[in-house]
Amino acid sequence: MNYLIDHETKSIHRTSFAGDLCGFHTSSLENREFTQSIAYVDQLINESQYSKCEFCVS
Secondary structure (H helix, E strand, C coil), X not given: CCEEEECCCCEEEECCCCCHHXXXXXXXXXXXXXXXXXXXXXXXXXXXXXXXXXXXXX
């Protein structure tokens, strides 16, 4: 699974479901990162207070 990490808002989006409702397009490109690592996503959630986007979790 692919994830878009928005470091500006500390939110994690599933790329296959990310859209206008997510609001990630308002953050700068320098603050976005792509990953396929669920371990990295879990680390951000557990250690850095990131959260999964409510519009992408389906």
